[in-house]
Amino acid sequence: MSELQLSNVRKSYGGLEVIKGVDLDIKSGEFVVFVGPSGCGKSTLLRMIAGLEEITSGDLTIDDMLMNDVDPSKRGIAMVFQSYALYPHMTVRENMGFALRFAGVPKVEIEKRVMEAANILELGPLLDRKPKQLSGGQRQRVAIGRAIVRHPKIFLFDEPLSNLDAELRVHMRIEIARLHKQLAATIIYVTHDQVEAMTLADKIVVMRAGVVEQVGSPLDLYDDPANLFVAGFIGSPKMxxxxxxxxxxxxxxxxxxxxxxxxxxxxxxxxxxxxxxxxxxxxxxxxxxxxxxxxxxxxxxxxxxxxxxxxxxxxxxxxxxxxxxxxxxxxxxxxxxxxxxxxxxxxxxxxxxxxxx
Known part of the structure; x- marks a missing residue:
C-alpha cells in the first residue's frame, strides 16, 4: 500500500489547458474514485499518474518520492483499462503471467503469483481457457488478475466496467469492492457513473472542466454538496x-x-x-x-x-x-x-x- 500526492498538477496541449491545478492527497489503502462528465479530465489525470501522459507542471509523489519523470514501469503501478486487451492466442494463465515472464521473473514465482490471483478472483477452473471462451465479466477478471500478479503499490482502473451489461456491472462492482477489502490495496478508479462512485469509493473526487469541484466521502458529497454542479451530479435521480x-x-x-x-x-x-x-x-x-x-x-x-x-x-x-x-x-x-x-x-x-x- 502506498500514499500518493498531487500538488498543483497541470496538463496543457499547446495553448489548451485541460487539467487546471489539481491538489489531492490519497492515503494508503484508500479507494478513491474520480467522477465527472465526459471530457472533464478524469482519465487524463489518471494517465498522468500512470506516466502515460507527461505532467506539464506541478508534482506527483508516491510515498514521498517525486515521480514526474520516472518511467511508468518503475512507478509500482498497475492499470486496468476499459478494453480487456487480452492476447487471444494465450490462455488465461499465460495472459496473467505474461508481464512477469517479460520482466524475467522465474517460472516458479510466476506460477505462484498467477495461482494466488486466480484464487482471489475465482479463476482457477478457467486458467487453461482462451479469451474467446470467456464471458465479458470473466475477461475483465483476467485483466484485473494480470494487474494483481505484479504486486503493484497502486491499482488504477479506467472505466473498467463500461463494456459490460447492467447485470454484470453490478456483479463486478461487488467483486471489485471485495477485492479492495481482501488486498487492502490503494485503488484509484475512474468512472462517469456516479452510482459506481457512490457504491465503491471511500473518497470521491468530483471533476468538471479540469478542476476538482469537491472531494469527500460519498455520503458527505450527497448530504453536503459545495455547489450546484456537485448537488446535481451526485444522486440518482438527480436533485x-x-x-x-x-x-x-x-x-x-x-x-x-x-x-x-x-x-x-x-x-x-x-x-x-x-x-x-x-x-x-x-x-x-x-x-x-x-x-x-x-x-x-x-x-x-x-x-x-x-x-x-x-x-x-x-x-x-x-x-x-x-x-x-x-x-x-x-x-x-x-x-x-x-x-x-x-x-x-x-x-x-x-x-x-x-x-x-
Missing part, C-alpha cells in the same frame, strides 16, 4: 432545482418560487438580501406527506420500480420535478399532486451556483 427569489415579510425570510404559483419556502439564512436570485434544491426522497411547504403539480409520468415509485410532475409548463413516493400504485398520469417537503431539507444556492449556508 430538483427550483428557481426562486429572496423576500421578507412578517419578520421572516423566505424564497418565493415564481414558477410554482409563488410558493413560499422559509429560509434559515441571515446573510441574504431581498430580491436576491437563488436556487432551491430538493432531493426526490425529501418529499413527504408531513412537509410544511407544498408544490401543486400535475403528474406527467410514473416510474414504478416495485417498492417505490418516482413521479415526474410539473406546474403548468414548468420544469419536471421528480418525487419519490411509496404510494405510487394509486397514482396515474394527469393526477394533481401536492408535493410536500420540509424546508429544512432544502439546499440553497446563489446565482453563481455556490452553496449558501
Amino acid at each position: 430538483n432545482f427550483l428557481k426562486g427569489v429572496i423576500e421578507t415579510g412578517d419578520g421572516e425570510v423566505y424564497a418565493r418560487l415564481p414558477d410554482y404559483a409563488d410558493t413560499k419556502v422559509p429560509v434559515a439564512l441571515t446573510h441574504v438580501a431581498p430580491g436576491m436570485p437563488i436556487t432551491v434544491g430538493i432531493r426526490p426522497e425529501h418529499f413527504k406527506e408531513q412537509g410544511s411547504a407544498s408544490l401543486d403539480l400535475t403528474i406527467d409520468m410514473l416510474e414504478h420500480l416495485g417498492g417505490e415509485t418516482f413521479a415526474y410532475a410539473r406546474h403548468g409548463n414548468g420544469e419536471l420535478v421528480v418525487i419519490e413516493t411509496k404510494n405510487g400504485r394509486g397514482l396515474k398520469s394527469g393526477d394533481g399532486i401536492a408535493a410536500r417537503f420540509d424546508p429544512a431539507c432544502a439546499l440553497l444556492f446563489d446565482e453563481s451556483g455556490k452553496r449558501l449556508r
